[in-house]
Structure formats: structure tokens, C-alpha cells
Amino acid sequence: MSDKYFSPTDYLLTNINDQILTITLNRPDALNALRPEMLDGIRNLIEETENDQNISVIVIEGAGRAFSAGVDLKVLQGIDPIAGKIGDVFDKPAELAWSTIRKSRCPVIAKVHGACFTGALEMALHCDFIFTTVDTKFGDTHAKFGLRPTWGMSQTLSQAIGVRLAKEMSYSARIILGDEAVKIGLANRAEENKGDLDALINKISSEISSNSQGSIKAFKDLYNLSQTGLGIDEALKAEFEKEYPEIKDTNDRLSEFK
Missing domain, CATH: 1.10.287 (Helix Hairpins)
Incomplete structure (x- = not known):
């Protein structure tokens, strides 16, 4: 593996296999709750692929039991959000990370299992694909904690599933499972278990890598x-x-x- 794909933070792991760069959110004891340095790390790693023709697909996944529970609320408690905005400590790294995902020449796959809430869902929605398992939990809990979206939820969620369903998810903070996520257009496919999801990601990534x-x-x-x-x-x-x-x-x- 090239040194440039080693993460500067222990909260991210990297692996390269057959032209696929896998970035693993690595805070399993905290359900991979997102911290600013993780967002900076994701951006830096994806930027490094731009001139590397040996990388054709990027996969973002979570270690342990979940993709990610969303933003680390303990970090938010020390920020003192104003008018529902979590502030530049998180918003600036997120803006740069999501822009890098969208503009990356490589397709970016969100490999989602276990749980994917709020900020993690926003991250997944900026990716090209969301592949998941039937029992994965998805939800937008901004309103539950007196927050408003600043990472794109109001735009990307409504584009994915339509405005009415997006409003229902955001206003109610209702949790949906992976099979429903596929039915409403939030996710591409939902596999029965994590092993099947692993196999699907390998298959899709290989198909993409074989093309121009x-x-x-x-x-x-x-x-x-x-x-x-x-x-x-x-x-x-x-x-x-x-x-x-x-x-x-x-x-x-x-x-x-x-």
C-alpha cells in the first residue's frame, strides 16, 4: 500500500485491494460516531486518489456493529450550537469532505450496516451508491436534538426519495430498515446479512473497475x-x-x- 493512503488518525483505517480503496470508520466502541478529524481524513484520502489510476473505486464502511451513529454528540456538547447549527468545527470539514466525495473521479460506495443516522446518513447520501442489509436502521434525528441540517440532508434526501417522504423522515425522526430504504429509493440494494453485503460490494466494485x-x-x-x-x-x-x-x-x- 502506498504511504499516502495511511490515515493520519486512528479513527480511520485504509485498505487497498484490486483497485478498491476501502476507508473504514474506526470507532466501534462509539458506533463510529463522527468527529471533525475523521471528516478531514476522509477528504484527504479521497483527494489522494485523483491522480492515482491504480484506484478506481472507493468504499466507505464502518468497523464493528454499525456504519455510523452520526455526529459525536459529546463533541457537540462542547460546541454550544447556535440556532440549531453545529458550527464551523464540524460544518467546515463536512462541507469539504462531501464536496470531495461528489467531485471524486472515482465512484464512492457507502457500505452501510447496523445503523446510519443523521450526519452519517448525510455522508452516505453524498456517495454514488448506498448498499446495505435488510435490518440496518436509517434515520434523520436532527429535530430530536433541536438541530437543523447543514450537511445537505434537505437536498440530498429529498432528491433520493422525494420531498414528501423526506419530510416524513425528518419531521418524525422515524427509523426505517434497510429493506424499506430500498423500496423508497434511499438505498440501492439490501442484502440479508453482512457476509452477503461484503460479497455484493466486491462484485459491484469489480464490475466498475473493469470499465473505462x-x-x-x-x-x-x-x-x-x-x-x-x-x-x-x-x-x-x-x-x-x-x-x-x-x-x-x-x-x-x-x-x-x-
Whole structure:
């Protein structure tokens, strides 16, 4: 493994296997509750992949019993949030981390098991995919603790499942399970258990890695464009006119077609 993929904090672990960089949230005794240095670490690790063609997929997972219970509330108790905002100590690292996930040339997979609440759900929603298990618990508990979203929940959740269902989840703080998350469009697939989830992630990651990284970068950029509110004519024009010189393997791949 290259030294650049060693995390500066013990709260994150890294592993590389077959072009897949796995970032593991590593606070299992605290259900991987998020701290600012974890968000900085995620951003730094993903930024390092931008010019590394040996990495084609990034997976974010949690150690132990859960993906993540969300923001570490003990840290919040020392921040004194104002008007429901948790403040720059968390918000600045989160903004930079989520932007890096969205703009990464690599697809980013949220591999979610056990629990995924609030800030962790916001992180997962910024990823390209959410794969989970049928019994994983998802929830938005901002309102339960007198907080308001500042990491994108009001936008990404409503885009994923529609405004009415998003309002229901946020206003009620209701917990849903992985199988329901798939039904409403929050998650891509839900496997029966963690072992099956591991196998699915390996399969999906391998399928992605076998395709053109340049083409996938273009697709990711263009799918992000679809979420900017452009009208269909303007968006189609942009799709046609944007250039992706990173796609250099077209002829080689076509020559392999039999």
C-alpha cells in the first residue's frame, strides 16, 4: 500500500485491494460516531486518489456493529450550537469532505450496516451508491436534538426519495430498515446479512473497475450536472459539448470487441 493512503488518525483505517480503496470508520466502541478529524481524513484520502489510476473505486464502511451513529454528540456538547447549527468545527470539514466525495473521479460506495443516522446518513447520501442489509436502521434525528441540517440532508434526501417522504423522515425522526430504504429509493440494494453485503460490494466494485475510468468520470460529472436544476435542453446541450480528454482507451476497448 502506498504511504499516502495511511490515515493520519486512528479513527480511520485504509485498505487497498484490486483497485478498491476501502476507508473504514474506526470507532466501534462509539458506533463510529463522527468527529471533525475523521471528516478531514476522509477528504484527504479521497483527494489522494485523483491522480492515482491504480484506484478506481472507493468504499466507505464502518468497523464493528454499525456504519455510523452520526455526529459525536459529546463533541457537540462542547460546541454550544447556535440556532440549531453545529458550527464551523464540524460544518467546515463536512462541507469539504462531501464536496470531495461528489467531485471524486472515482465512484464512492457507502457500505452501510447496523445503523446510519443523521450526519452519517448525510455522508452516505453524498456517495454514488448506498448498499446495505435488510435490518440496518436509517434515520434523520436532527429535530430530536433541536438541530437543523447543514450537511445537505434537505437536498440530498429529498432528491433520493422525494420531498414528501423526506419530510416524513425528518419531521418524525422515524427509523426505517434497510429493506424499506430500498423500496423508497434511499438505498440501492439490501442484502440479508453482512457476509452477503461484503460479497455484493466486491462484485459491484469489480464490475466498475473493469470499465473505462475515463468514461465513468464523465458519467459521474454528467449525473452531477443533472442535479443542478438545469432545464432539459440546456442539460442536453452541456452533455454534448463537455469534453473529457481523460477517456483514452476507446480504441483499445473497441478492438477487443468480437
